[in-house]
Amino acid sequence: MKIAVCVKRVPDSEARIKIGADKTSIDESGVKFVLNTYDEYAVEEALKLKEAAGSGEVVIVSVGSEAAKETIRTALAMGADRGVLLEADAVGLDPLPVARALAAELKDGGYDLILFGKLASDDYSHAVGVMVAELLELPCASAATKLEIADGKGIAEREIEGGVEVVEFALPAVVTADKGLNEPRYPALRGIMMAKKKPLEVKDAALDAGGVEIVLLTLPAERKKGRIVGEGADAVPALVDALRNEAKVL
Amino acid sequence: MANVIAVLEQRDGTLKRVSHEALTAARTLADAMGGEVHALVIGPSGVSGDGLGDYGADKVFVAADDALALYQPDLYAATAADVVQGGDYGVVILAATAMGKDLAPRVAARLGCTLAADVTAIQYDGGVVVTRPVYAGKAVYTLKLTGVPSVVSLRPNAVTPEQNAKAGAVEATSAAGGAARATTAEVKQPDRAALDVAEASVVVSGGRGLKEAEHFKLIEDLAAAVGGAVGASRAVVDAGWRSHAEQVGQTGKTVSPSLYFAVGISGAIQHLAGIRTAKVIVAINKDPDAPIFKVADYGIVGDLFEIVPRLTEEIKKIKEG
Known part of the structure; x- marks a missing residue:
């Protein structure tokens, strides 16, 4: 099985976000960057499928700056075979140019399956994987919490409001991973050492401009200072009164 | 280029509350842009577009077909893209639900246009301007969308549905044909009584x-x-x-x-x-x-x-x- 996994370098979810001097991006100083959490599920799923098939190749592809090499190495350390960096100095907020660059790279790769995380925890677009499927005219199941692949066919489950959709498709296909799909492995020391020697090809991403102009990046508005209405169950009537008469939400 | 179209969401033939939110946002935007609001309802035969004029729709397209009872990603995307291409739209609005998060990028890719996902506000200020929380809500972007059209998905509960009586003339439209690349076979564990955290008030x-x-x-x-x-x-x-x-x-x-x-x-x-x-x-x-x-x-x-x-x-x- 030949599987591509598209990954992104993002700030660690624990990172405190500060706004940069240009007021249109974050201040990256002191911020730790990691492999996007949802991409870890995608990498894990690819490795499991390759292991189950007994042979194959898992290729990690990322659009990003040179620093994204480190992110690709993380996925290689988990067990992927090789990496491709589509290098771009700046990746904008319109997902379509990114999807186009990935689609161009993946188009003739002969992949049975192309996996993504369902979203990147920086821009939260939930879009690039689905767009790549559309551009390549491949079947796609997004936000999968379960995936079964057998005999050239796939069945994925995705959580929707009040239920679970069961999606059937034939390979080749695109699947984006949600939490719950699997438990990603940690790279072992041996994997980390081996990753350094695995091939990592760098190409120019040639992103087009897209249709999103950043006006401003701000911290979210501070919430109005609240108050403790009291201690213990005796405070319940005061809370209910405040919710009814002050906040008017009951 | 000043019309706005809202692609609505139904479950079991009944429109969801988020559809009225999308329509309300579309109405506010279209009024500022000097355009009309159109709605598109995709669902099983018998699904109705009646009453959407109450929420500000000037015109309502209904694509009703039993093959569209469940969310079928390829058929829904093709139907929506056909309707959008057949009109004169500046903005396409969907709700950022499980369906909308899947459908919005499909429609944007088919139209070759911009997508702004999960926005909490959308307005017209010499251009379409949206507010988008990023970094899991730790920062907020204000973005100008320069693509025409632009596709926007709206976070549930970000807009309160408002009544605003317009004509709401219903027009049947055909569901896009062609083979589906992926098929939604069933919805398991449907719990119609359960409210979803993302949509509940x-x-x-x-x-x-x-x-x-x-x-x-x-x-x-x-x-x-x-x-x-x-x-x-x-x-x-x-x-x-x-x-x-x-x-x-x-x-x-x-x-x-x-x-x-x-x-x-x-x-x-x-x-x-x-x-x-x-x-x-x-x-x-x-x-x-x-x-x-x-x-x-x-x-x-x-x-x-x-x-x-x-x-x-x-x-x-x-x-x-």
Whole structure:
């Protein structure tokens, strides 16, 4: 099985976000960057499928700056075979140019399956994987919490409001991973050492401009200072009164 | 280029509340742009576009076909793209639900246009300007969309549906043909009574402070009393007490209810990020120094096992009363 996994370098979810001097991006100083959490599920799923098939190749592809090499190495350390960096100095907020660059790279790769995380925890677009499927005219199941692949066919489950959709498709296909799909492995020391020697090809991403102009990046508005209405169950009537008469939400 | 089209969402032939939110946002935007609001309803035969004029639709397209009863990604995307291409639209609005998050990028890719996902506000200011929380709600972008059309998905509960009577003339349109690349075979475990945390206007979430999975009964009872959805912190989802579908926060769902109860949740940064746009937050926790109290509008410090049953009882009295 030949599987591509598209990954992104993002700030660690624990990172405190500060706004940069240009007021249109974050201040990256002191911020730790990691492999996007949802991409870890995608990498894990690819490795499991390759292991189950007994042979194959898992290729990690990322659009990003040179620093994204480190992110690709993380996925290689988990067990992927090789990496491709589509290098771009700046990746904008319109997902379509990114999807186009990935689609161009993946188009003739002969992949049975192309996996993504369902979203990147920086821009939260939930879009690039689905767009790549559309551009390549491949079947796609997004936000999968379960995936079964057998005999050239796939069945994925995705959580929707009040239920679970069961999606059937034939390979080749695109699947984006949600939490719950699997438990990603940690790279072992041996994997980390081996990753350094695995091939990592760098190409120019040639992103087009897209249709999103950043006006401003701000911290979210501070919430109005609240108050403790009291201690213990005796405070319940005061809370209910405040919710009814002050906040008017009951 | 000044018309706005809202692609609406139905379940079992009935339009969801988020559809009225999308229409309301479309109306406000179209009024500022000097255009009309069109709506597109895709669903099983018999699905109705009646009454959408009440929420500001000038014209309503209905693509009704039994093959479209469930969300079929390829057929829905092709149908929506056909309708958008057949008109003169500046903006396409969908709700950022499970369906919308899948459908919006498909439509944008088919149209070769810009997508702004999960926006909390959309307005016209010499151009289409949207507000988008990013970094799990830890920062907020203001973006100008220069593509025509642009596709926008709107976070549930970000806009309150408003009545605004327009013609709402219904016109049947054909569902796109062609083979579906992927097929939604069924919806399992459909629980029509259960409210989803991302869409509910009241959410009651429980955390580690509940000590055991069984104690979530307290949360369920309070949620039932207020007519809200049950949510959960990451800690209890990771512990296997609750399903991931209920998780609120960075690796779960971002919520914007009018009322949010955090019960026995200390308030890790990932959780706080997911509730930042809730209108009113109530925290119940035994630790007065818990970070949750920093974002809460109202707090009670104490034993949740005493406080929550009392609260459920008081709220029941009001609702019955």
